[in-house]
Amino acid sequence: xxxxxxxxxxxxxxxxxVLALTLLIVCIRCGRRYRQRRRERIAAPVRALxxxxxxxxxxxxxxLLHRLAEIDKRTWTALEPTLTTLLGKVAGGARTALIRLxxxxxxxxDAVAAxxxxxxSRRGRAAQVLGQLAHRPAVAPLCRLLADRDPEVxxxxxxxxxxxxxxxxxxxxxxxxxxPRSVPPGAVIRSLVSLGPGAQRQVAAGxxxxxxxxAVAIEVLGAxxxxxxxxxxxxxxxxxxxxEVRIKxxxxxxxLGMPDGLEPLLAAVGPDRPTALRTVSxxxxxxxxxxAATDRLVELLGDATPRVASTAARAxxxxxxxxxxxxxxxxxxxxxxxxxxxxxxxxxxxxxGGARHGVRAxxxx
Amino acid sequence: xxxxxxxxxxxDIRDLVAFKLAQxxxxxxxxxDGMAALKTVREQPVDMALLDIxxxxxxxxxxxxxxxxxxxxxxxPVILITxxxxxxxVEVGFAAGADDYIIKPFSPRELSSxxxxxxxxxxx
Numbered sequence: 001x002x003x004x005x006x007x008x009x010x011x012x013x014x015x016x017x018v019l020a021l022t023l024l025i026v027c028i029r030c031g032r033r034y035r036q037r038r039r040e041r042i043a044a045p046v047r048a049l050x051x052x053x054x055x056x057x058x059x060x061x062x063x064l065l066h067r068l069a070e071i072d073k074r075t076w077t078a079l080e081p082t083l084t085t086l087l088g089k090v091a092g093g094a095r096t097a098l099i100r101l102x103x104x105x106x107x108x109x110d111a112v113a114a115x116x117x118x119x120x121s122r123r124g125r126a127a128q129v130l131g132q133l134a135h136r137p138a139v140a141p142l143c144r145l146l147a148d149r150d151p152e153v154x155x156x157x158x159x160x161x162x163x164x165x166x167x168x169x170x171x172x173x174x175x176x177x178x179x180p181r182s183v184p185p186g187a188v189i190r191s192l193v194s195l196g197p198g199a200q201r202q203v204a205a206g207x208x209x210x211x212x213x214x215a216v217a218i219e220v221l222g223a224x225x226x227x228x229x230x231x232x233x234x235x236x237x238x239x240x241x242x243x244e245v246r247i248k249x250x251x252x253x254x255x256l257g258m259p260d261g262l263e264p265l266l267a268a269v270g271p272d273r274p275t276a277l278r279t280v281s282x283x284x285x286x287x288x289x290x291x292a293a294t295d296r297l298v299e300l301l302g303d304a305t306p307r308v309a310s311t312a313a314r315a316x317x318x319x320x321x322x323x324x325x326x327x328x329x330x331x332x333x334x335x336x337x338x339x340x341x342x343x344x345x346x347x348x349x350x351x352x353g354g355a356r357h358g359v360r361a362x363x364x365x
Numbered sequence: 366x367x368x369x370x371x372x373x374x375x376x377d378i379r380d381l382v383a384f385k386l387a388q389x390x391x392x393x394x395x396x397x398d399g400m401a402a403l404k405t406v407r408e409q410p411v412d413m414a415l416l417d418i419x420x421x422x423x424x425x426x427x428x429x430x431x432x433x434x435x436x437x438x439x440x441x442p443v444i445l446i447t448x449x450x451x452x453x454x455v456e457v458g459f460a461a462g463a464d465d466y467i468i469k470p471f472s473p474r475e476l477s478s479x480x481x482x483x484x485x486x487x488x489x
Binding site: 088 | 474
């Protein structure tokens with residue numbers, strides 16, 4: 001039996017902790033709101049000027065640009081979050097005007113300096129600004145930031161490098177995947193994809209590195225349409241010891257749509273291969289659009305693994321008239337068992353999808 | 366001179382669009398969510414609505430559907446605003462009854478032209 005005094009003391013202590021935490025949360029929120037309002041108040045007089053600049057004709061921008069470039073540091077700091085937001089949301093003359101404003105203000109130089117700030121929020125915002133400005137001289141310091149102690153800053157640096165579009169950042173982006181302070185693969189992939197076909201050679205260098213890097217490199221090469229890398233990706237599908245890498249290779253071959261992808265994909269659907277690899281490879285045969293795969297896909301309609309069979313049915317649909325004809329023939333075969341059922345299900349799905357599309361079009365009209 | 370409603374939870378975009386349209390001679394009412402947009406349309410005559418797709422409380426798509434469902438607003442011209450990453454919403458937007466869409470990042474000048482073109486089309 002616990003003495004009543006101890007229970008009472010514990011309850012009082014717990015209540016005090018809850019109260020203190022509540023007060024802390026309220027104080028933090030109030031502080032944040034106060035700072036936000038203060039910033040808005042300081043920026044208010046020049047905000048109208050900024051909107052005029054963004055909506056002005058090119059000939060009228062010059063005077064407004066110079067007025068905005070000369071505002072004091074305190075007002076600029078208050079206005080900067082708005083500028084950063086708008087930089088990512090406007091295009092055309094408005095975006096050009098914003099970039100000119102940053103140039104006149106020397107903001108790119110300040111942002112490069114802010115990459116070394118002790119405050120993570122400043123480093124992150126500086127990276128964001130440099131990315132929006134596509135400021136190439138910032139590539140090296142941004143690459144260093146990929147190993148920042150703050151995960152948000154690492155993410156901001158990866159995004160900024162993608163926006164800047166310099167292939168020189170590829171080795172660091174790939175390396176950031178397996179550093180102790182890593183960048184999530186999804187973010188690295190998006191950045192590498194936005195570098196475009198110009199980064200193909202540097203990305204392909206990742207095919208000889210560790211499994212995660214190989215998988216990412218293959219996915220990126222598929223996404224940027226690096227058709228000249230088909231044979232290397234096909235080799236990865238045939239020979240890579242890691243299933244995950246082979247799955248990425250199968251998907252990439254489907255996306256690239258080159259005839260060289262057919263043979264390794266047909267080999268990868270064999271019954272002795274892992275189910276996930278077989279499923280993706282079957283889907284990739286459909287993406288590839290190779291009519292030569294029709295017979296093999298028809299065989300797979302009766303596969304013992306339902307996922308493989310249903311993917312084969314969808315792949316046949318993607319092959320166009322030849323695949324759809326084969327699917328109909330199997331569906332009409334009443335003694336076809338599971339294969340026939342898969343074919344009928346896929347054709348019914350298409351019919352329902354078509355009907356739904358018709359309803360949508362009617363609503364839109 | 367048209368009365369245009371702009372609904373966007375992003376104050377910077379809302380102000381920018383409102384400023385550009387006001388500069389073009391339109392009367393603008395700016396609100397920050399879908400519920401407020403519907404309320405405005407029901408309380409005062411509006412010639413066009415510009416709706417951000419992703420908004421708190423009620424999305425631009427839902428506002429568009431509500432507008433189309435009510436006889437008095439069924440023909441109100443609607444332009445949807447969406448981010449590039451949400452381009453898939455465009456098809457759904459047309460199905461919901463939108464007349465046009467604008468993808469962020471956008472040029473204020475292009476936005477103004479689209480608004481004028483749609484208003485002219487409706488007038489004819």
